[in-house]
Amino acid sequence: MLSKKTQYAFHALTYLAENYSKGPVLISEISQERQISLKFLENILLELKKSGILGSKKGKGGGYYLIKPADEVHLAKVIRVLDGPIALLPCVSLNYYEKCENCTEEICGLNRVMTEVRDSTLKVLENKTLKDILRSR
Amino acid sequence: MLSKKTQYAFHALTYLAENYSKGPVLISEISQERQISLKFLENILLELKKSGILGSKKGKGGGYYLIKPADEVHLAKVIRVLDGPIALLPCVSLNYYEKCENCTEEICGLNRVMTEVRDSTLKVLENKTLKDILRSR
DNA sequence: TAAATACCCTATAAAAATGGTAGGGAATAC
DNA sequence: GTATTCCCTACCATTTTTATAGGGTATTTA
Structure with a gap:
């Protein structure tokens, strides 16, 4: 069975894909929209970033975003x-x-x-x- | 991934299949031949029995045996x-x-x-x- | 350059699953 | 009735899972 971590990852990634045009999305926004514990999600997104699936931007207007289009992930x-x-x-x-x-x-x-x-x-x-x-x- | 339990089960079951003609086989024999902790194996074989895969016989000359031929499991x-x-x-x-x-x-x-x-x-x-x-x- | 923003990173911890152990009970064969 | 062999329940140690906490670091903007 897939762990919660992986299931959350899929929920977060589809949210990012559906909002691809918006640019960087806040962790807190994903957390609220997809009902995932904020701090747990933070770790997951970090791992996804380290593995090259996501990119991130710090500071105001920052957040996470898909590096590739959805059909390449x-x-x-x-x-x-x-x-x-x-x-x-x-x-x-x-x-x-x-x-x-x-x-x-x-x-x-x-x-x-x-x-x-x-x-x-x-x-x-x-x-x-x-x-x-x-x-x- | 399959747990050790399931992996041990397969090892035990193939041993029983390979010695099908011998009749009931001792837990201790399977344990030694396939290098599986005796008490742990005991639990596994019990579960396999409860689920209808194995049969058992108590007392001298007893042991576990496959209920069906190998190609039906x-x-x-x-x-x-x-x-x-x-x-x-x-x-x-x-x-x-x-x-x-x-x-x-x-x-x-x-x-x-x-x-x-x-x-x-x-x-x-x-x-x-x-x-x-x-x-x- | 200061302050606000937002990700980065490490440590900690409770809960559950895994892997293994212990010991007596119950049935069977002789 | 005694030795044999499976039956059953409980227990325990370790690892993995599922989080939580809190400060650090980089970026933006005024």
């Missing part, structure tokens, strides 16, 4: 930034790979099946973008 | 028993559905996409069985 990327691996096992993760103990990948049947699961999940998440989850369509 | 079922929902959001879970707060499903874009993810994941996990993850093939 892939859902898989957002999940990876906040929740980490999408795969069901570390040994089949593309971005967070870790070797299994007590299990040789070549002969491990679970490894084979979970690779299949990963690929079919990514086929969706890497081809869907923020644009696909906007409210106003 | 679907991976999705095992995951659901030990880890709960397979879906990425409660509001798209088939077996553990919960309504979202602050979000109407009809207009929620995330709901639509995560339903797609769920379906593509289940397409794999509901069609693969223990037989597909055995070591000896």
